[in-house]
Amino acid sequence: MDVKDYRKRIEQRLAQESSSAKSYSDLLDESTSPAERVKGLSEAVGPRAEADLAGAFAVVRNTSEHDDVRVAALASIATAAREREDLLDFLLRLLQDRDQAVVLRRAALTLLLQLRFNSAVLNRKRADFISALRTIVDDPDYQLRSDALETLAQEKDEYVQRRLMDSLTNEGPRLVEPEKAIQLLGYDIHAEQYPFLREVVRQSPSAAVKREAVRLLSADPTSKDLLVDMFRDRAENDEVRRASATALLSLAPEEFETYAREVVLDEQESDSVRAACLSAFGHFANPTERANDGPLNEYLLDLHGESASGPLEKAVRDYKMKYRVE
Amino acid sequence: MTSPHFSSATPEEAIAAWVRAGSRSEQFRAALLALLPEQVLLYAGRSTNETTRIRGHILATFERIGLPTGVLPYVIEELESGRDAYLVAAAAKAIRGGHVSDCKYLVPFLNKAIRNMQYLDSPVSFETYKALRWPVAQSTTALREIQRTLAWLNIDEEKDTVVDCCDTSSPVLRTVPVSGSIATVELEDQDGKRLRFSDFFVGRPSIVVFFYSRCDNPNKCSLTIAGLARLQEALDSGNLKDRVALAAITYDPLYDGPARLRSFGEHRGVRFGESVRFFRSTSGLDTLRAHFDLGANFIGSIVNRHRIELFILDARGAIVGSFNRLHWDRDTVLQQVEVLVQQNSVREPAIRGVAVSVLSGVVPGLIALLPKCPLCLGAYMAALGVGGLQLMPSWPWLLPALTLIMFVQLFFVFQRSKRSGRRLPLAVSICGSAAVLAGSVFLTLPVVASSGVALIVFGSLVNSIPRNNPLPPQAPAR
Numbered sequence: 102m103d104v105k106d107y108r109k110r111i112e113q114r115l116a117q118e119s120s121s122a123k124s125y126s127d128l129l130d131e132s133t134s135p136a137e138r139v140k141g142l143s144e145a146v147g148p149r150a151e152a153d154l155a156g157a158f159a160v161v162r163n164t165s166e167h168d169d170v171r172v173a174a175l176a177s178i179a180t181a182a183r184e185r186e187d188l189l190d191f192l193l194r195l196l197q198d199r200d201q202a203v204v205l206r207r208a209a210l211t212l213l214l215q216l217r218f219n220s221a222v223l224n225r226k227r228a229d230f231i232s233a234l235r236t237i238v239d240d241p242d243y244q245l246r247s248d249a250l251e252t253l254a255q256e257k258d259e260y261v262q263r264r265l266m267d268s269l270t271n272e273g274p275r276l277v278e279p280e281k282a283i284q285l286l287g288y289d290i291h292a293e294q295y296p297f298l299r300e301v302v303r304q305s306p307s308a309a310v311k312r313e314a315v316r317l318l319s320a321d322p323t324s325k326d327l328l329v330d331m332f333r334d335r336a337e338n339d340e341v342r343r344a345s346a347t348a349l350l351s352l353a354p355e356e357f358e359t360y361a362r363e364v365v366l367d368e369q370e371s372d373s374v375r376a377a378c379l380s381a382f383g384h385f386a387n388p389t390e391r392a393n394d395g396p397l398n399e400y401l402l403d404l405h406g407e408s409a410s411g412p413l414e415k416a417v418r419d420y421k422m423k424y425r426v427e
Numbered sequence: 428m429t430s431p432h433f434s435s436a437t438p439e440e441a442i443a444a445w446v447r448a449g450s451r452s453e454q455f456r457a458a459l460l461a462l463l464p465e466q467v468l469l470y471a472g473r474s475t476n477e478t479t480r481i482r483g484h485i486l487a488t489f490e491r492i493g494l495p496t497g498v499l500p501y502v503i504e505e506l507e508s509g510r511d512a513y514l515v516a517a518a519a520k521a522i523r524g525g526h527v528s529d530c531k532y533l534v535p536f537l538n539k540a541i542r543n544m545q546y547l548d549s550p551v552s553f554e555t556y557k558a559l560r561w562p563v564a565q566s567t568t569a570l571r572e573i574q575r576t577l578a579w580l581n582i583d584e585e586k587d588t589v590v591d592c593c594d595t596s597s598p599v600l601r602t603v604p605v606s607g608s609i610a611t612v613e614l615e616d617q618d619g620k621r622l623r624f625s626d627f628f629v630g631r632p633s634i635v636v637f638f639y640s641r642c643d644n645p646n647k648c649s650l651t652i653a654g655l656a657r658l659q660e661a662l663d664s665g666n667l668k669d670r671v672a673l674a675a676i677t678y679d680p681l682y683d684g685p686a687r688l689r690s691f692g693e694h695r696g697v698r699f700g701e702s703v704r705f706f707r708s709t710s711g712l713d714t715l716r717a718h719f720d721l722g723a724n725f726i727g728s729i730v731n732r733h734r735i736e737l738f739i740l741d742a743r744g745a746i747v748g749s750f751n752r753l754h755w756d757r758d759t760v761l762q763q764v765e766v767l768v769q770q771n772s773v774r775e776p777a778i779r780g781v782a783v784s785v786l787s788g789v790v791p792g793l794i795a796l797l798p799k800c801p802l803c804l805g806a807y808m809a810a811l812g813v814g815g816l817q818l819m820p821s822w823p824w825l826l827p828a829l830t831l832i833m834f835v836q837l838f839f840v841f842q843r844s845k846r847s848g849r850r851l852p853l854a855v856s857i858c859g860s861a862a863v864l865a866g867s868v869f870l871t872l873p874v875v876a877s878s879g880v881a882l883i884v885f886g887s888l889v890n891s892i893p894r895n896n897p898l899p900p901q902a903p904a905r
Contacts (some may be wrong), residue, residue, distance in 0.1 A: 227547065227548050227549065228512070228549050228550050231549050232561070232562065232566070235550070236561055239560070259476045259479070260561060261514075263557075273559075292475075292726040292729035292731070293473075293477075294727055295727070320641075320682075323728065404538075422806040
C-alpha cells in the first residue's frame with residue numbers, strides 16, 4: 102500500500118470516530134450515562150469554548166453529580182487551567198474544602214501537582230499553594246495528608262519540617278508512619294535532627310525506621326563511628342547494614358573500603374551485604390588499589406561459581422569485569 | 428538598655444516575647460541591633476530554622492520601633508541575597524520603620540528581592556510566632572511585604588540600577604602581623620597537603636574568603652567562590668599572578684575534605700596552584716573564627732547561619748580590609764589589593780635590608796681573611812699582640828660553617844631577586860662567592876678573594892635597595 106493511501110485511510114477512520122463521538126458539551130449533559138461521560142471526558146482534549154469550560158465547572162461543583170464524573174470533568178480542564186489564575190484559585194479552594202468529596206479533592210491535588218511543572222502562573226502563586234498544602238497536613242484523609250507532606254518536604258517548608266519532627270518526638274500528632282516521616286525529613290536534613298536520628302538508629306525496634314535514619318546520617322560526620330558499628334554488626338538487619346555501608350561510603354570512602362573488604366572476604370558474612378560491598382567497589386573504589394589487591398582478587402576468582410547467592414555472583418562477575426580480574 | 432542575658436539555651440519563645448514587648452526607644456533599638464551579628468552567642472547551637480525565626484522576628488520589629496542606620500546592612504543583605512521568605516519579608520517590613528525620603532535608594536534592592544523570591548515565596552506570619560497549626564489568623568508573604576514597602580515609598584516602577592548604598596567594607600580590623608596561635612593553625616588544602624596558616628598567608632598579600640560546600644543559598648557561598656575565580660582571572664591578566672595569594676577556607680572542615688574542596692572550586696572556575704588554594708582547618712577552627720571574627724554560627728559542627736565575607740591580608744598576614752555581608756565588587760577588591768602589592772614592594776623593613784647587606788659582606792670577608800693554617804694563625808696572633816701559637820679549638824669546623832653561611836646568604840639573595848624580578852644582584856653575588864672561595868681556599872690569591880668580598884657586598888646592597896614598581900595595568904572593567 103502506498104504511504105499516502107495509508108495516511109488517507111487513517112485520517113478517514115479518525116474523522117469517522119470523532120463524528121460519532123459525543124461532543125464535549127454532550128459529555129457534560131446529565132442525560133448521558135455516567136460511564137460514557139467518564140470515558141469521554143477522560144479522553145477529551147478539553148473544553149474549547151468558554152461555555153464548555155463553564156459547563157465543566159458546573160459539573161465539578163454539582164454535588165449531586167456522580168463523583169467519578171466530577172473527577173473526570175476536573176481532569177479535563179487541566180490545559181485550560183494552566184494559565185488561568187481564577188481556575189487555579191478554584192482548584193486551591195477545592196483542595197482545602199473538607200465538605201467536598203475526597204476523590205474530588207485528591208483529583209484537585211493531582212492536577213495541581215501536574216501543573217507545577219508547566220504552569221508559570223501556579224509557580225508565581227507558590228505562597229498560596231504552600232498555604233493550601235499546609236492546611237491539609239492535618240486532613241483526615243491519609244492520601245491527601247501524605248501527598249501534601251511529601252510536596253511540602255520537597256519544597257523544604259519549615260512548617261512541615263517542624264510538624265514532622267514533632268510527630269516523631271511525640272510532641273505532636275502522628276501524621277504518617279515514622280519511617281515515612283524520617284524519609285521526608287531527608288529532603289532537607291538539618292543538623293538539629295541528627296541527635297534524634299542517632300537515638301533512633303540505636304534504639305528503634307523497626308528495621309524500616311532504622312534504615313531511613315541511617316540514610317540521613319550520611320551527612321553527619323560525627324555519626325561516622327555509629328555507622329561503622331552498624332555496618333559491621335552481623336546481628337543487625339541486612340537492609341540497615343547495607344544502608345550503613347552506603348552512608349559510610351559517602352562520609353568516609355577510605356574507611357568504607359577497608360571495612361567492606363573485610364566483609365567481602367568473610368564467608369560467614371551475609372551474601373547480600375557482601376554483594377552490596379562489591380557493587381560499591383565497582384562504582385566508587387580506588388581503581389588502582391582494587392586492581393592491585395591480590396588477596397581479594399584471588400579470593401574472588403575462587404568464589405566465582407561456588408556462591409549460592411545470585412546477587413553475590415553477579416556482583417563478583419561485575420567486579421571482575423571492571424578490574425579485569427582473571 | 429541592654430538585652431537580658433540571652434544564651435544559646437534561652438528558649439526562642441522567650442526571646443520573641445521580649446522582642447515583642449520592646450518600646451520605641453533608642454536603647455531598645457540598639458539592644459536589638461546588637462542581637463543581629465551572626466556570631467552572637469545567642470545563636471550558638473541553634474538550628475537553622477530557629478535562628479531564622481529569631482532573626483526574622485527581630486528584623487520585622489524595626490517596622491514598629493523605628494529603623495536605626497546600623498540595621499541597614501542586614502536589611503540589604505536579605506534583599507540582595509536572601510531566599511528565605513520569612514527573612515526577606517521581615518527585611519521589607521523593617522524598611523517601613525525608617526523615613527520614606529531616606530529609603531528611596533533601597534528600591535533596586537527591593538527589586539532584586541522580587542527577582543529572588545518570584546518562585547520561592549511562601550506564607551509567613553509575624554503575628555503568630557512559630558505557628559503550630561495552619562492556617563493562622565494573619566499571614567503574609569515576602570512578595571506582598573515588598574510590594575507594600577514599594578507602595579510606601581510611592582514607587583510605581585523603577586529603573587533597575589544598583590545604587591551604592593552602604594560601604595560594607597570594614598575599616599582595618601587589626602594590623603598586628605600573624606603570630607601566636609593563628610600562625611600555627613594547621614590547614615589542609617585541596618590536595619591533602621598540610622601546612623600552617625603562616626606558611627601560606629605570610630610573605631605576600633592575600634585574599635581569603637570563607638564558604639562551605641553544603642551552603643543551600645546559591646547567592647552566598649557558590650557565588651562567592653565563582654567571584655573568587657573571576658578575581659583570579661583579573662589578577663592573572665593584570666600582572667599580579669603569584670604576587671597575590673587567593674584562598675578559600677571552609678566553615679565545615681569535617682565534611683569538606685580535600686576532594687570536596689577541589690571539586691567545589693573547579694566547578695566554579697577556580698584554577699588551583701601554589702598561590703591559589705582551598706583549605707580546611709585540621710585544628711584550630713575556633714582560633715580562625717576568633718581571629719577573623721567570622722560572621723557565622725554553628726549547631727555542632729554545622730553552620731546554621733553565615734554572612735558573605737572576604738578578607739584582604741597584607742604580606743605579614745595582618746587583616747587590612749574586609750568586605751562583609753553584601754556582594755563585593757571585584758574591581759574594588761582589586762584596587763585595594765593593587766595598592767597593597769605596591770606598598771609591599773616599596774616598604775621592605777629597613778633593618779632587615781641592612782642586616783642582610785652587612786651579613787653578606789662580613790661572612791665572605793671572614794672566609795677571605797681567616798688564616799688557613801697554624802703558621803698563618805700564629806702570624807695573626809703575633810700581629811694582634813697575642814703571644815704563643817694557639818690553635819682555635821673549633822678551627823676545623825669554622826671554614827665549612829662560614830662557607831655554609833655564605834651559601835645561605837646566597838639563597839636569601841636568590842629569594843629576594845625572585846620576588847623583585849632583578850637578576851643582577853644575584854649574578855654579582857654568585858660571581859663574588861666563587862671569587863672568595865677561589866681566592867681564599869683553592870688558589871690562595873688575596874686579591875681575588877677581596878674582589879669577591881667586594882662583589883658580594885655590592886650585590887647585596889643593590890638587592891636591598893627598594894625597587895619602584897610601575898603600577899600594574901588596570902584590571903578590565905566588568
